[in-house]
Amino acid sequence: MKGLIGVLGGMGPAATVDMFNKFVTFTSASSDQQHIPLLISSIPDIPDRTAALMQEGHSPLPAMRDYLQRLEQAGAECIVIPCNTAHFWFDELRQSCHVELLNIVEATLNEVCASGQHHIGLLATNATLYMGLYQQAIEAHGLRCIAPDREGQEQVMESIYALKAGDAEHARRLMERQADALFARGAQIIVLGCTEVPVILAEAQRAQPERYIESTGALVRAGIRWYEKRVGKTDLLTQ
C-alpha cells in the first residue's frame, strides 16, 4: 500500500482517537477511497512515559520498538507517534526504524514560528517539561516560553490522568483554569504539548482556535504533507 502511514498510538487511546479523527477531517476527500491509508496500533500496555522518566518506572522503549516494528512489517512507510512525552526516546526509535519517522515537536514548532507570536504558553506533562523538549526549542527561536508554576503544573497532570481515567469533565475544568492562568501571565498563544490536552480543551479550541497550537493537529498536517509528496498529490489538506 503506497503511502501507508503507521500510527504508533495507545499513549493514550483517547489521544489516538483524536489523531485518527483529525486525519479524516483534515483530509479533503469526496469519497472513502480518497482518504489517507492508515494503520493504527492502539496497544496501550506500553509503560507510562511520565512515570518512567520521573518515578523510575519501567521504560516504554522496548514495547514502543516492538509495536513500531509491527507497523513497519505490515507495510507502513512513515510512522507518527501521538504522544509528546514518548519523543524523549525519539532518537532511539529512529535508529531502529527503517522508514520515515515524523517528529511531533518539530511539527509543532514549525507552526509556533509561523504564528508570528512571541510569548508562548505551554501545557504538557511533567516529563515533557522536565526534559525541556519544547522550552529549549522555543527559546532557541528567540521566543519566550511560559509554563505553569509548580502548583498549576500539578493540576495539569491531574487533568491529564483524569482524561486517561475517563473523567473528561473534571479534566476540562482543571485544564481550562491553567490555560487561563497562562493567558493572564502574558501568553499570546498556548502550545498544547501533550496529545491528551487537545482532547481535554476541544471546546475552548473550537471557540477560539487562533489562541492554541496543538501538537496532534501539527503532526497530522505533517503526515498529510508527507503523503502528498509520496503519492504526488496536492491540496489534500483542508486545514
Added chain:
Amino acid sequence: MKGLIGVLGGMGPAATVDMFNKFVTFTSASSDQQHIPLLISSIPDIPDRTAALMQEGHSPLPAMRDYLQRLEQAGAECIVIPCNTAHFWFDELRQSCHVELLNIVEATLNEVCASGQHHIGLLATNATLYMGLYQQAIEAHGLRCIAPDREGQEQVMESIYALKAGDAEHARRLMERQADALFARGAQIIVLGCTEVPVILAEAQRAQPERYIESTGALVRAGIRWYEKRVGKTDLLTQ
C-alpha cells in the same frame, strides 16, 4: 499480544473513527494500560460495497481479504468489520480467516431482541436493504421491519455519501428527516444498520438514546465481551 482485536476498517474512515472512539469510551479503565488492545486498518481503497452490489462495480472482497490477513499476521486474535454492507461477504471472509470474526448483524439483532420492541425501523444502504441482511433476521424473530419508501431511501443514500464526502451537516438534515418518517410510520426503535448513520445521527441519539439501536456500538460491545472472556476479566463494559 493476548486479546488483540483487529479492526478491518476504512469503510468508511469516519465510521472507523466512531468505532475506535466507542471502544475507548465503552471500556471501563482507570489508566491507558487497562484499555483494550486494538490494531486498526483504515486503508480506504477498498471498492465501494454498495456500488459493487447494485451497479456491478469492482468487488471489495480481494482487498478485504488482503487487509484482514495483514491484521491476522500482525497478531489480531479477533476481527471486527465496521461496515454493514461488507457483511454480504461475511461467509467468504470467515472462510479465509483463522481467528474469530464477529458479525455486526448478529450483534445488532441481539440488542433488538433485548429491547422488547416489536416495530423496528431500519436505516441502511440500498445494498444492505436489497440483500435483506436485517429484514430477514428481524422478521424471523416475529418482529415488524419498517424501512424507508423508495424516495426516502434515496435521501438516506444521499446522506451517507454526503458524510463520506465530508458534509456532515447536510448528511444530518437529510437523515433526521428519514428517521422522523420511520417514527411517524410506527417504528418504536430504529436500527442504524450502516456504520455511517450513528455518526450522522450522533446528536439525535444523545438526545434520545432509547430510540436507537446502532450497529457500531453493538459490535463494539460484542468485541469487549469477547476480550473479557479471552483475558478472564469482567465488568469492562461501561454501556
